[in-house]
Amino acid sequence: MATIIALSLLLLPMSVSAQLSYHVYVITDKSSYYSGQTIGISGGVHPLGSTAGPGPDTAVFLRISNPNGTLVAIGDAPVNATTGAFMYSVVAGGTSSWVPGTYTVNATWGAYPPAVYGTTTFAFTVSVTSTTTSTTTSATTTATTSVTTTPTSSTTSYHSSSASTSNSSASSTTSSSTISVPTTVSSSSTTSTTSSVPEFPYATFAVIGLTAVIVGFYFLLRKHPRQFSPRPPACFVS
Amino acid sequence: MFLAPQSNAVTATYSTTGFVALGVAETTQLGAKGVAVTYNNTMPMTVSAFVYIYLTNSAGQTIYIQLSRNSYSTGQNITSFFGLVGVTPGTYTASLFATTNSLVPVSPVTTIKVVL
Numbered sequence: 001m002a003t004i005i006a007l008s009l010l011l012l013p014m015s016v017s018a019q020l021s022y023h024v025y026v027i028t029d030k031s032s033y034y035s036g037q038t039i040g041i042s043g044g045v046h047p048l049g050s051t052a053g054p055g056p057d058t059a060v061f062l063r064i065s066n067p068n069g070t071l072v073a074i075g076d077a078p079v080n081a082t083t084g085a086f087m088y089s090v091v092a093g094g095t096s097s098w099v100p101g102t103y104t105v106n107a108t109w110g111a112y113p114p115a116v117y118g119t120t121t122f123a124f125t126v127s128v129t130s131t132t133t134s135t136t137t138s139a140t141t142t143a144t145t146s147v148t149t150t151p152t153s154s155t156t157s158y159h160s161s162s163a164s165t166s167n168s169s170a171s172s173t174t175s176s177s178t179i180s181v182p183t184t185v186s187s188s189s190t191t192s193t194t195s196s197v198p199e200f201p202y203a204t205f206a207v208i209g210l211t212a213v214i215v216g217f218y219f220l221l222r223k224h225p226r227q228f229s230p231r232p233p234a235c236f237v238s
Numbered sequence: 239m240f241l242a243p244q245s246n247a248v249t250a251t252y253s254t255t256g257f258v259a260l261g262v263a264e265t266t267q268l269g270a271k272g273v274a275v276t277y278n279n280t281m282p283m284t285v286s287a288f289v290y291i292y293l294t295n296s297a298g299q300t301i302y303i304q305l306s307r308n309s310y311s312t313g314q315n316i317t318s319f320f321g322l323v324g325v326t327p328g329t330y331t332a333s334l335f336a337t338t339n340s341l342v343p344v345s346p347v348t349t350i351k352v353v354l
Contacts, residue, residue: 036297057253059343073300074292076335076343078254094299110342111252117341 021048024060024118026107032123035093039064041077043118045084045109053084060086060107066124067101079109092124100125256281257336257345260315264352270321271354275334277318277345279310286310286339289318293330293352301325327354 022045029040041062045054058081064073072095077088086107092098103124108117260276267274279285286309293302302325306318332352336345 036299038298057255059254059346061337061341061343063341071303074290074303075333076254076290076337076345076347078346089298090300091294091298094295094297094301108341110338110340113250113252113340113342115338115340115342 020112022046022054022109022116023048024107024109024116026105026118026120028105028120028122030122032125033092034125035098035127037092039090039092039122041088041105043086043107045079045086053080053082054111056081058109058111060109062088063106064090065104066097066099067103070097072097098124250283252338252342252344254343254346256285257287259334259345259348262334262348262350264350267319267321270323272319272321273332273350273352274317274319275348276315277310277336278315279312282312284309284311285344287336287344288339289334289336291320291332291334293322293325293332295328295330322352322354325354329353
């Protein structure tokens with residue numbers, strides 16, 4: 001038994017050194033994109049525990065799949081022989097397969113079989129214009145634009161939910177403006193009330209004025225009764 | 239008695255010079271306009287490979303992907319024709335390359351301008 005274990009330990013380094021193991025990593029330059037944006041994909045191929053490259057004339061096969069698993073883009077990027085780095089770019093959108101959601105990037109490399117691969121994900125949202133057209137015609141353009149032009153690092157499911165939240169808040173804004181309409185009406189009614197104040201009381205002032213004249217004339221008569229007494233005709237004056 | 243065979247005999251070493259594109263051309267077959275490409279297997283083994291084509295529009299967006307599968311023996315030339323049926327008329331850039339069955343690239347990318 002001990003002999004078997006000793007022999008196995010002796011053979012282990014031989015089988016390990018027989019074939020190098022490599023690993024592939026792949027990343028995107030952003031976590032979220034919308035239609036028309038360029039997706040920058042980069043990565044590396046290195047022997048395990050090393051930063052060296054895999055040698056000349058190798059490449060990675062890149063596949064981008066939508067949330068349903070449909071292939072939306074493919075590519076073949078050469079790998080740097082000494083550094084192991086590779087770069088690739090593709091523009092998002094172009095076909096109906098670009099639906100909102102989380103996309104998977106798969107980079108496969110295998111100069112020495114079996115092939116090894118690395119994956120990463122990114123979120124995709126619809127473009128600004130299409131979102132604006134899909135919203136209502138109420139004055140909510142600013143809210144919609146802010147949602148679509150500042151994509152977050154979260155997945156698109158979050159994105160779409162936040163977009164719908166934004167739309168609902170926009171509709172609530174619309175309803176609040178509707179609520180403010182009665183206020184305007186009441187203010188206008190107040191204005192009409194002000195305009196319906198009775199006109200100047202000419203009759204009252206006329207009565208008061210006439211009464212004042214009569215009262216004044218009365219006191220004048222009492223003060224100078226002879227000046228206002230009726231005189232006899234001249235034929236009666238002797 | 240317990241010595242296992244040393245497994246340093248690599249069964250295949252793939253490189254992007256393994257397949258060479260001998261010709262890429264825009265042709266018409268059976269009334270369908272498309273792209274024909276001929277690959278030559280320079281590797282000392284038979285390789286079952288995929289030949290891919292994808293079209294990009296003027297904005298750089300991928301609008302068409304198609305593949306053809308063939309088994310290439312050593313030194314063999316095989317021509318693949320991709321009929322671009324259903325593609326909207328216009329000017330596109332067609333990119334072609336080959337991979338093994340396990341999706342390892344064995345050729346560099348070859349591009350050609352296509353007018354439909």
